[in-house]
Amino acid sequence: MTSVVRYEPLVDTTTEVFFQVLDAQFASKGIEFDFGKWLQFYAFDVIGEMTFSKRLGFIEQGRDVDGIIESLEEFMDYVTPVCPFRVVVP
Amino acid sequence: MPFLDKLLKKNPIRLGLSRLGYLNSTSPVVEFAMKRIAERKEESTNDKSPDFLSHFLKAHELDPDYMSPRKVMAVTMSNVFAGSDTTAITLRTILYNLLQNPSTLEKLLVEIKTVEKENGNYVSWSDTRHMPYLDAVVREGLRIHPAIGLSLERVVPCTGLTIGKHYLPPGTIVGCNAWALHRNEDIFGKETDEWRPERWLECSQEARLEMNGALFSFGMGPATCIGKNISLMEIYKFVPALLARYKVRSLCVLT
Numbered sequence: 160m161t162s163v164v165r166y167e168p169l170v171d172t173t174t175e176v177f178f179q180v181l182d183a184q185f186a187s188k189g190i191e192f193d194f195g196k197w198l199q200f201y202a203f204d205v206i207g208e209m210t211f212s213k214r215l216g217f218i219e220q221g222r223d224v225d226g227i228i229e230s231l232e233e234f235m236d237y238v239t240p241v242c243p244f245r246v247v248v249p
Numbered sequence: 250m251p252f253l254d255k256l257l258k259k260n261p262i263r264l265g266l267s268r269l270g271y272l273n274s275t276s277p278v279v280e281f282a283m284k285r286i287a288e289r290k291e292e293s294t295n296d297k298s299p300d301f302l303s304h305f306l307k308a309h310e311l312d313p314d315y316m317s318p319r320k321v322m323a324v325t326m327s328n329v330f331a332g333s334d335t336t337a338i339t340l341r342t343i344l345y346n347l348l349q350n351p352s353t354l355e356k357l358l359v360e361i362k363t364v365e366k367e368n369g370n371y372v373s374w375s376d377t378r379h380m381p382y383l384d385a386v387v388r389e390g391l392r393i394h395p396a397i398g399l400s401l402e403r404v405v406p407c408t409g410l411t412i413g414k415h416y417l418p419p420g421t422i423v424g425c426n427a428w429a430l431h432r433n434e435d436i437f438g439k440e441t442d443e444w445r446p447e448r449w450l451e452c453s454q455e456a457r458l459e460m461n462g463a464l465f466s467f468g469m470g471p472a473t474c475i476g477k478n479i480s481l482m483e484i485y486k487f488v489p490a491l492l493a494r495y496k497v498r499s500l501c502v503l504t
Contacts, residue, residue, distance in 0.1 A: 163478040165299050167374050170483055174371060174490055181495070191500055195341045202337035203329070205483055210328045211285040212300040215278075225277035231330060234276075241254045 169208045177201050177218050184221065199228060282325045301328055328476070335396035336480045339466075343390035343488055346444040348499035353446055354492075356382050361489045372493070377485040385449035387484055391466040392431045393444055400424030401468050427465035436463045 177197075185192050200217035207215035216224045223229055289302060305324055308316040347354040360382045364372055377383055402424040410417045417423060432441045436459055438448045449457065467474035474480070491497070 163482050164374060166479060167482065167486070169300070170486055171371055174487060178490075178494060186495060194344070194497075195337075198340045198344070199334065199337040201487070202340065202483070203333040205336075206329050206332040207281075208300075209332075209479065210301045210325060211282070212302075213285060215281060215329075225281065227277045227281070230276050230278070231334060237257070241257070 166209050169212075170205055173201065173205045173208050173214060173218070176214070177204070180218050180221065203227065276326075278326060278329050279322065282322060282329070286321070286325075301325070331474075332476045332479065336483050338394070338396040339387075339390055339480070339484055340487060342394040343386060343484070344491075344497065345499070346390065346393065347386065347492075348497065350444050353386065353444065356446075357386055357489075358492060361493050364489070372486060372489040374482050374486060377489070380489070381450060382446065383485065383489060385446035386488070387481070388449050388461075388464060389444060389446040390484075391464060392437065393442075395427035395431060395466040397466070397468075398426065398428050400426045401472075403472075425465065430463055430465050433463070436460060 177200075181197070184190070197218075200221070203217050204214040207213060215227065217228075285302060286306070289306060302325060305316070305321045309318065309321050347357065360380055361372070364376050364380060372380075402422050405417045405419055405421040405423060407419045409419050410421075410423070412423075431437065434441055438452065438456075449460065452460065467477040467480075
């Protein structure tokens with residue numbers, strides 16, 4: 160567990176950016192929004208920050224950058240029938 | 250149906266076209282990663298960033314045969330793919346259930362306030378070690394909606410295996426799905442379909458040990474999720490940080 164503590168500041172920097180964007184776009188104006196989608200943006204950017212020291216840009220751009228999430232969803236749709244299900248019984 | 254892969258993505262015609270550049274089968278994350286790796290190579294060698302990529306590239310320098318450029322790319326990609334969606338699913342589960350069950354949200358908010366007084370900024374990872382209700386909330390979230398719903402298959406070794414009354418011969422594929430295991434009332438107590446963080450606090454020490462031993466969201470044993478601690482740190486830190494800062498309200502309260 161001690162080794163992950165080194166990554167803690169990288170989580171904090173992304174959280175800070177995330178909250179700033181939420182403030183500016185939603186909280187300050189009282190706008191309702193799909194938070195599930197934004198949690199996904201957050202999680203992708205934290206991992207980007209930890210992996211590359213560079214966020215993938217989901218939070219700042221507020222969208223699925225380069226279709227990364229979409230491509231992952233397509234991949235999942237593909238591997239579900241291809242991998243875990245050996246046979247299909249009608 | 251693994252044969253489908255040979256017909257579809259691993260189709261020799263498709264792979265051939267892709268190799269010749271007629272099809273673009275490169276995922277956007279691979280492109281992003283390739284750019285970052287190229288940047289990193291241009292940067293000075295006394296790079297201070299403590300990120301995963303610098304560790305992977307260091308491993309490549311130390312043992313280029315084992316840690317080939319291809320492998321560097323593979324582990325980088327696994328990091329991004331395996332670490333983001335899964336953590337997001339758990340964060341959603343926790344927030345959704347807290348909002349659907351306001352009494353649990355209330356209890357968590359009380360606990361967050363006590364911690365906040367001690368230091369100004371975000372709740373630190375070490376602070377969260379002293380937040381029993383948060384701990385119960387996170388465990389309940391991992392229990393009620395595991396991000397991975399697969400049976401995590403293993404093969405019985407040459408010695409064979411006896412589980413309960415059943416003998417399984419070598420080579421048998423066995424697995425256990427967290428979704429099924431987490432609904433076991435003998436382990437997790439009554440009403441396992443219900444969101445009840447209290448189940449982690451009200452039980453005996455013994456029962457708690459058993460529940461922790463059966464919390465299978467990250468798998469178990471030698472092949473347990475390698476990103477488990479990173480993901481847990483993210484979840485344990487994010488939930489109190491968010492709730493300390495915002496009043497969150499759900500637009501779809503189910504009855």
